[in-house]
Amino acid sequence: MANLRKAVFIDRDGVLNELVDRGEGFCLGGKPIRYTAPFTMQELRLKPDVQIALELIAKKGYQRILVTNQPDIKAGRINPTEFEQMMDLFRALPLNAVYVCKHLPNDGCNCRKPLPGMLLNARDEQFVDMHNSFMIGDLETDVQAGQAAGVRTIRLCNEMEPTNANHRVLNIMEAAKLLP
Known part of the structure; x- marks a missing residue:
């Protein structure tokens, strides 16, 4: 059996890149939503210190595994070629693996968060020690x-937002510094 390695599972939108402000009247699927994932390369902006934070996580001995829901391709909001160009930017970051769920919320898959399918697939394929691992989202x-999935959790949010996470921080650099 391979040696298990600790990992940090990392969400994409809102963690590694900025969300896009669509304004007050924007709706997706009939629901009002102000902030979304970027739909084009022009909208894609990495957050400050992402590269440095990922390097710090690596220095602490963690695999860095991207786990992201990306239903906008199937919903027709993103051109598949442009999506791959955006993902190339993330693949160029110091990440060990990338897992993407392209399903819509009602597709009935087991990989779309909040279900743990992507994390469990990564556990099996990347030999992850879940007891010593974290999810940042x-x-x-x-x-x-x-x-x-059985990992400790870190949520990027302010102290006013309710959360069941083990820890709350404001950005990925704070999360990286928090890791043992």
């Missing part, structure tokens, strides 16, 4: 996926 669905 900006939404409670990230926290729920991490908890369901």
Whole structure:
């Protein structure tokens, strides 16, 4: 059996890159939503210190595994070629693996967060020691996926937002510094 390695599972939108402010009247699937993932390369902006934070996580001995829900391709909001160009930017970061769920919320898959499918697939393929691993995300669905997979959770949010995460921080650099 391979040696298990600790890992940090990392959400994409809102953690590694900025969300896009669509304004007050924007709706997706009939629901009002102000902030979304970027739909084009022009909208894609990495957050400050992402590269440095990922390097610090690596220095602490963790694999860095991206786990991201990306339903906008299937929903027709992102051109598949442009999506791959955006993902190339993330693949150029110091990440060990990238897992993407392209399913819509009602597709019934087991990989879409808050379900733990992506994390469990990564566990099996990357030989992850879940007891010494973390999930970093900006939404409670990230926290729920991490908890369901058996890892400790760190949520990027302010102290006013309710969360069941083990820890709360404001950005990925704070999360990287928090890791043992």
